[in-house]
Amino acid sequence: MQHFDTIIIGGGPAGLEAAARLSKFDKHVLIIEKDPALGGKLLLWDKLFPDFASSEELLHQLIENIKNDNVKVSLNTGIKEIENEGGLWNIIDNHNNKYSAKALLLATGFDVFDASRKEEYGYRIYPNVITSVDLEKILSGEVSHAEPKKVVFIQCVGSRDEKVGNHFCSKNCCICAVKQAIEVKEMYPNSEVYCFYMDLRMFGESYEELYRKAQQDYGITFIRGRVSEVSPTYHGQVQIKAEDTLLSRPIRLTADLVVLMVGMEASEGTVEIGKKLQIGGNYDYFKSKNQHLADNLTYLDGIFVAGTSKRQMSIPETMKDAAAAALEINNYLN
């Protein structure tokens, strides 16, 4: 049995940032990560909104910050058991290693919505329908794609949708589509780019400005209306159907590439641990003790939560939340 001050479950931005902060408080931390590499969902993105910062550089910096004697990392590691014994949290991992700590930080993050659940959009049915995550690989050059003449972005795929059980807004997709639309236009300057939305929620710093830039400088067309379906055309393109709700007019548009802006859902790990510890809340995200006053605490003594395992957050929000969690944990340990 190895003992730590804090065990962090999840090695994404939240887990890494919290670990770095706690190590500065001279606390001994173990990060348990199920995947073979640190970074979580950061690994899926090439550039970040709204400033096109490199996710690779950010991840590099986050990992640099935990390179000290106070932080240990265990990759490829799943959680088998979590139990409280005399005020200590004992963990058994999938390799049957045993650890204990006074505090646990759950930073198990989100999963990307599985777009094939919205069958009407044809993901995994038509090859020219991809997700925002797939597009990142094209933008980074990892995957090649024939130059498209018309590109359509569809917002709210898996978000604000009773049909898939997700009433919530994933909140990052609006600005992400603006970022990606600009990148597509830079990659293929001759392409026409359309974005179908219900509401555009440009809540963050310089998001609205980027949206305006997309319209003014890049000529990207934003149409207010939710797309009802994507169907194939005879010539191997796809046709989308929507209503331009501002003009009260049904429209059809033929595109070479359709990008589904997939939303966020509680990750598999979040759901699992939430059930195990009975701290799951809405949509299986972790429920914090008090959203206003104790957002990193749970109803269980010594169990802390941070980042997108709790609700939809952007990366800067996640990092701030992780820093706040580290402060709470430090107070708790002292």
Next chain:
Amino acid sequence: MKIEIIEKLKEDVRYKEALTACMNCGVCTAICPAAEFYKYDPRTICNIVQSNNVDEIEDLLNSETIWYCGQCMSCKTRCPRGNVPGMLITVLRKISQEMGYFVNSEKGRQQLAIKRTVGENIINAGYCVHPDIVDPDLHPEQGPVWRWFINNIKEVSPKMGAVYHQETAGALRAISKDTLDEIKSIFKVTGGEEFYKKIEHFSSEKAKDFQSNADYDYMIKVYTTDSGDHTR
């Protein structure tokens, strides 16, 4: 009278089922087959009903637009808020029929023909649709073969496995008097009979505007009149 519209709307259980809070995303119109051809927008209808503006709702009851819906309910399959614009339409139609607004639109006036065909078929024959009543004159869309089929129905039916007017099991069988009486009493108890009377009543009032008395010719006239101003 106008305030009655809102009352009738809100007491209908289908209204409660059909509309909670529409966010005007337009996915219903985007999937709607009727909206592709007719000047019809289910989203706008939800929007108007949601506004509680009695004048605008009254305009809907008088309008052509509520009669364009084909009741396919595709809108139900897509709405991210669980609304059913198609069902909302059924409520608006019912109010329009009950309060007599339907005679003020070309498509609405055709309710008389539906009542006298499908509506009466149920009561008189026990069928909504039966070859005896699908008059080739009324249904040119069936093509010339239909008239030939009607003229030779006795000979053709057995070849198609039907038991035309026979008192046995199978398609096109005769419906017994007991069953028909039961259907009649269901219509009486549930208000269907009264509802049919209203369609006739408002139609015959309207027929006076056309110097007619809601006879067969009047019905054929409202059934076949097409201003050509319905499609996009």
